[in-house]
Amino acid sequence: MKQLFIQDLKKGDTIFGESFAVKYYKRSATRNNKPFIDIELADKTGTIRGKIWSDDMANCKEVVPGDVVSVNGTIEEFQGRLQLRLTNLSKLRDFNLEDYQTRSRNDIDKMFAEITDTIKNIKNPHIKSLLSNIFDDAKFAEDFRNASAAYTVHHSYLGGLLEHTTEVLAIAKTLIKRFPKLNKDVLFSGAILHDIGKVFEFEVGTTVTIRTEGKLLGHIFLGTEYIKNKAPKDIPADLLNEILHLILSHHGELQFGSPVVPMTGEAVALNMCDKTSSQTNMAYRSIFENNATEEFTEYHRQLGTELYRSPYQNDLMNEDIPF
Ligand SMILES: [Fe+2]
Ligand SMILES: [Fe+2]
Incomplete structure (x- = not known):
């Protein structure tokens, strides 16, 4: 042992x-x-x-x-x-x-409960039944809880997809208070569903690896296809299109793998929530991981910079950790 x-x-x-x-x-x-x-x-x-x-x-x-x-x-x-x-x-x-598995430091049950509680509060019956069709499937729920959000870039560990999804959802919940005419049910379902294709894209063993299916098809396609297959028969086509648009456009730009750019208020918001979570995670892990003490991190390729380790960081430690 x-x-x-x-x-x-x-x-x-x-x-x-x-x-x-x-x-x-x-x-x-x-x-x-x-x-x-x-x-x-x-x-x-x-x-x-x-x-x-x-x-x-x-x-x-x-x-x-x-x-x-x-x-x-x-x-x-x-x-x-x-x-x-x-x-x-x-x-x-x-x-x-x-x-040997690196896993999220947050409690997986509590994070998952945040997803299921949000689904319970969705008012639109079609969106609610779409989310229930997906998350009531015990095998899918288990795979989603253990999935990684990446194999190197951000949240690349067991529970990383759940951690990223709850972050995106929390940011969306804050944002919606300032923009009350955005459709809450659409935005929250987009936050929950936007990266579900990653359940099929990556394999989480001692390290995270990309599956052939993931490499060839990518999580945007895999997620969109899965959601389409799970959509309730009576969901209005235009409503389903709005949700699929959130998944398809969430990377924000064609050069980042989205086939379309965000064209609804909710899609613009979701792209920003996604970016906030992923980039903050990259910076955070780079600065605080492995108890490194150098003043600056190594050059971070995705963020395009080195990051500064502030000597004041412990003074500002936030004890109000959500999970
Ligand atoms: Fe994504
Ligand atoms: Fe994401």
């Missing part, structure tokens, strides 16, 4: 036979052309980067992301963050999956 977790590792520790999931594995070379391997290991408490230098390669088996491995090595510090120097690496076949 796994005893030592990444959150417990300290500089100077020597580890022997400890197990982690491989998140990233790539052969590389120094400027002098000496080969080395860049690796990132994970468990349910976090991730740590590592290096296998050329002298240690003979004792390290070749692995791929998703494998669970047993390692020997020492914990060093490089540019303000812990790094593992591996001296031995072998693949493990027998392990408890839950120890």
